[in-house]
Amino acid sequence: MNVKQLAAEKAVEYVVDGMKVGLGTGSTAYWAIRKLGERVQEGLKITAVATSVASEEQARELGIPLVGFGDIDGLDLTIDGADELNHDLELIKGGGGALLREKIVARGSKRMIVVADESKAVGTLGQFPLPVEIVPFAWEWTVADLAKLGCTVELRRSGDGLYKTDNGNYIADCRFGTIASASELAASLQNITGVVEHGLFIGIAALAIIGKQDGSIEIIEREHGE
Numbered sequence: 001m002n003v004k005q006l007a008a009e010k011a012v013e014y015v016v017d018g019m020k021v022g023l024g025t026g027s028t029a030y031w032a033i034r035k036l037g038e039r040v041q042e043g044l045k046i047t048a049v050a051t052s053v054a055s056e057e058q059a060r061e062l063g064i065p066l067v068g069f070g071d072i073d074g075l076d077l078t079i080d081g082a083d084e085l086n087h088d089l090e091l092i093k094g095g096g097g098a099l100l101r102e103k104i105v106a107r108g109s110k111r112m113i114v115v116a117d118e119s120k121a122v123g124t125l126g127q128f129p130l131p132v133e134i135v136p137f138a139w140e141w142t143v144a145d146l147a148k149l150g151c152t153v154e155l156r157r158s159g160d161g162l163y164k165t166d167n168g169n170y171i172a173d174c175r176f177g178t179i180a181s182a183s184e185l186a187a188s189l190q191n192i193t194g195v196v197e198h199g200l201f202i203g204i205a206a207l208a209i210i211g212k213q214d215g216s217i218e219i220i221e222r223e224h225g226e
């Protein structure tokens with residue numbers, strides 16, 4: 001059973017004619033984009049923006065109509081994956097390196113649906129290293145500032161060199177083990193000048209659709225205003 005596909009295809013049921021849709025990034029969002037492509041070929045009328053070059057290419061191949069950010073002032077719905085999520089729908093994202101674009105797109109959406117398999121649902125965030133996008137300039141100092149927050153930091157690598165995001169920045173993967181307060185940590189991260197954005201998504205996701213190995217689906221909805 002492909003539980004990522006299960007969750008992703010359930011989320012696509014929330015898409016209706018006329019919607020402006022944000023396309024996430026990663027191996028779960030892949031299935032959502034694929035299903036959306038099928039529905040577009042069957043006549044669904046939507047427009048979309050993508051959160052990464054990879055998702056944009058996938059959408060284009062499937063014939064999903066893409067628009068520029070200058071053509072629309074917001075989105076109705078974004079469907080995206082997560083690396084970890086807790087019961088308050090606080091997320092760690094950025095395992096695929098697209099966290100900055102993902103956060104811009106999710107924040108510009110009336111609703112964000114998170115799609116994940118059950119391994120991503122945790123009691124406390126922090127086992128997954130928190131991805132933080134940082135500018136290459138003086139990255140050594142930024143990494144040192146991040147380490148002062150109580151994590152071990154590894155600059156993400158790709159092949160022989162350093163990994164670069166679609167925006168030309170680096171990713172510092174910060175292993176905290178346990179994140180007691182996501183909002184306090186988010187505030188500390190935002191205070192570090194070399195940080196472009198971090199992978200904590202707080203108060204953004206409205207709904208999580210979690211696919212389980214037994215073929216069932218769990219839905220978690222965030223209380224309004226939480």
Ligand SMILES: O=C(CO)[C@H](O)[C@H](O)COP(=O)(O)O
Pocket residue numbers: 024025026027028029080081082083092093094095096097098099102
């Ligand atoms: O945040 C992300 C990419 O930046 C992904 O949504 C996250 O890494 C989950 O990916 P996957 O669905 O492949 O497990």
